Amino acid sequence: MIGLGLIGGSVLRAAAAAKRTVWGATTSESDAAAARAQGYDAETDVAAALRRAAEADAMVVLAVPLTVVDETLHLLAEHAPNALLTDVTSVKGPVLRAVRRWAPEARYVGGHPMAGTSRSGWDAGDAELFQGAAWVVEIEDDTDLALWAEVAEFAVSLGAHVVPLSAAAHDEAVARISHLPHLLAAVLSAVGAEGGPVAMALAAGSFRDGTRVAGSRPELVRAMTEGNREALLSVLDDALGRLGAARGSLASTGGLAKTIEAGHQGSLAFAEHREQDRAGVQLSLSAPDAREALRALGERGGRITGISGDQATAESS
Amino acid sequence: MIGLGLIGGSVLRAAAAAKRTVWGATTSESDAAAARAQGYDAETDVAAALRRAAEADAMVVLAVPLTVVDETLHLLAEHAPNALLTDVTSVKGPVLRAVRRWAPEARYVGGHPMAGTSRSGWDAGDAELFQGAAWVVEIEDDTDLALWAEVAEFAVSLGAHVVPLSAAAHDEAVARISHLPHLLAAVLSAVGAEGGPVAMALAAGSFRDGTRVAGSRPELVRAMTEGNREALLSVLDDALGRLGAARGSLASTGGLAKTIEAGHQGSLAFAEHREQDRAGVQLSLSAPDAREALRALGERGGRITGISGDQATAESS
Structure with a gap:
């Protein structure tokens, strides 16, 4: 986790609760201290956290404000250039372009959980914030579906429902x-x-x-x-x-x-x-038309509620 | 009570709970039946309810949609022309002009409780709807302060806080x-x-x-x-x-x-x-400057929380 504000702090808590090994870094001394005081692995050295991710081949989740995405990507390009990378930023096109420009080797699949409150900072976070919330996981023409599935599975493991959409549609x-x-x-x-x-x-x-x-x-x-x-x-x-x-x-x-x-x-x-009734749908992520089927699901308001192997379980109207 | 929808139905319930003798009329068969089923005195003959008000010298409360205010005032002018009249309509200037035109002998003091829900009809009503709510009681240059006090006291008895304002300011x-x-x-x-x-x-x-x-x-x-x-x-x-x-x-x-x-x-x-602290204020309704003092109170966001005789107890910022 890079960034430990409301969303980053909630992701860190929810991922730890889902028994994932997680560590976080933030340039906010107070957020890092508050996270450590609650027993989480958090530091203020973003570069060090990124190097650790590179060594462990861990997924990097960017949860920094849009205004500091560029500089954070510079650090990523230096310390974990090939990382599996996702983010939780509220716009997707600009972040996609920034990644292509500043960290072109990152294996990036953008994300956006549709959850929040009007409060902010680590203390406003909540491990339950994503329960039942829509979480857009971006799917472009060149998105690697295996990486997409890893990010989608991560979101599902935090309790969210995954909506597959292009950056433009999002x-x-x-x-x-x-x-x-x-x-x-x-x-x-x-x-x-x-x-x-x-x-x-x-x-x-x-x-x-x-x-x-x-x-x-x-x-x-x-x-x-x-x-x-x-x-x-x-x-x-x-x-x-x-x-x-x-x-x-x-x-x-x-x-x-x-x-x-x-x-x-x-x-x-x-x-x-x-309130509408939704039918259960099974999607194979290895099917030849998987990319189109996922986007079509998202565009008609459907959500993926489970991922197991290459099978996605979805609700569709 | 003329009109037994959300607001009229809530006023009827709250006034009954405050031990006032109340009866209501509405052209809605279903609202009248629902009120009667709960033991309230309600009918669909508006003219009869108005005649009863004239005989008892009761206060008439108009709680009908703005679109039927004119026709209800025609009935009032016929069956209870001199009634002490108030209303709960959400605009005050147009109702004031309608009363002056169609029921000029009515002793009118306009009102507007700032409470509601997105639901409507008798079944949506609630005796507690006005607890702590602002209730504008209109005060014009020619408003009789004794009548004003009667209407304000009525609103206070239902749990509301009275805001004295001109129709234009409201x-x-x-x-x-x-x-x-x-x-x-x-x-x-x-x-x-x-x-x-x-x-x-x-x-x-x-x-x-x-x-x-x-x-x-x-x-x-x-x-x-x-x-x-x-x-x-x-x-x-x-x-x-x-x-x-x-x-x-x-x-x-x-x-x-x-x-x-x-x-x-x-x-x-x-x-x-x-959240601001408010000071307690006492106003005498028989003071020579009472009209100006009441309006000034309303215009700085103050509220009357009690009326006893000619004394009003208010909170003012």
């Missing part, structure tokens, strides 16, 4: 369901605060829910939203178009039916997705 | 902290659903929280947002301006610092408002 989806929510929460929070103590005194459920993630650490929110610029711009345009149409309609006819109905339909679709 | 604040959140939730929900099963499969906390109120009944959301057109347009423009600035900044410099920092500051202001 980044487009998270722009919609994670990065846009953060921007809308920021805008709502600022507009609410502009209303002063009266607005704060009347604020109840809808405002509290709509602004919750505005409490997240600004540098982390910036890193993930700015890091997904291309996909986020297109999704922001969609949101701006819809909000502008609502504004125009309210000003002209006074009606908001279209906006509110579309939102309600979306809410029903989300509820339906969560 | 409508501006709720546009920010209730109506804008509903529109942003609708937009987010629609943009998310546009992402299909992949987006739905990856959606986690930020999307769930940001879209929760998009599950509310569309006709109720329309009624409150469309009913607050003027205040909402100005707040929508503020939100559009901020979101457009974020879009421009992301496209040009790639940075979102200003948007995200402003959101985070808003979130801190909201947390600070909730």
Whole structure:
């Protein structure tokens, strides 16, 4: 584990609980000390931890903020250039490009667990954080399926459900369901605060829910939203178009039916997705069409819940 | 009680629990039957319930959707024209104008409890819904303070904290902290659903929280947002301006610092408002400056927690 904040610290705890041999490094003295105090093998010398991974042929998990991915990859290229490498960063295209540029010999399969809280740092971590959570494991045209299976099996062993997706499909989806929510929460929070103590005194459920993630650490929110610029711009345009149409309609006819109905339909679709019956599916990772079958599974909202040998057990709608 | 949905049904239950003599009427056969089945005095003849109120000189509480306020006021003008009248509708300016037009002899003091859920109807009601909730009781230049005190005392007796505000101040604040959140939730929900099963499969906390109120009944959301057109347009423009600035900044410099920092500051202001120490204040409702003192209390985010005779006990920041 490189990085022992909320996600890295949770991965370290969950992997240790799953009886894996794990060690971590972080440039944060306080996170390293807190991890050691709880009996974990953690240090502040990232290079040393990487050399140890190279010697043991261990998987390296990058759990550092997007803004320090490049410099961490420089260290990796120097101390563990051929490592089996994954990450937990919230955008996948930029990290894939950075790995190809700075650590081209790494055997990289990107990942992203869809779990978190608005708190951060080692102390916010939790070995149970990934139970039942979606964990995207990236599959590109040139991904080695044996490496992919190792990373997917790792995620499953921490309790997560693996969603196989390309970096592009992942980044487009998270722009919609994670990065846009953060921007809308920021805008709502600022507009609410502009209303002063009266607005704060009347604020109840809808405002509290709509602004919750505005409490997240600004540098982390910036890193993930700015890091997904291309996909986020297109999704922001969609949101701006819809909000502008609502504004125009309210000003002209006074009606908001279209906006509110579309939102309600979306809410029903989300509820339906969560509640729908899913069929069990078996996939062979050595089948000739395995890559296409995995991506198709991810793109229809399916998840892998178990991996044994070259067999993946999945739930698919 | 006229109207026995979520709010009206909760008021009826809470008022009965506070040992008040209460009866209700609703045009919904199912809500009336459900209330009767639980031992409440409820009928579907609104005119008869209003005549009974006129005979008993009882307070009439309008808890009908904004879209049927006018027709209910016609009935009131016919059957209980001089009633002490309040309401629980989520906009205050339009209701005030409707009362002045359709039931000018009613002794009206508007109200709005800031409580709710995304469910609706009698069965969603709860006698405890108003415990500790803010309940705006409207105070205009011509409001009779003795009537105001009766309505405020009613709200306090249901467990609520009374916020004295003009209709204009109320409508501006709720546009920010209730109506804008509903529109942003609708937009987010629609943009998310546009992402299909992949987006739905990856959606986690930020999307769930940001879209929760998009599950509310569309006709109720329309009624409150469309009913607050003027205040909402100005707040929508503020939100559009901020979101457009974020879009421009992301496209040009790639940075979102200003948007995200402003959101985070808003979130801190909201947390600070909730946690700040409040001083106890006593207000005399018969003092010459009582009207100004009450409004000033509301405008700095204060709340009345008790009323006894002409003395109001308040918390003020």
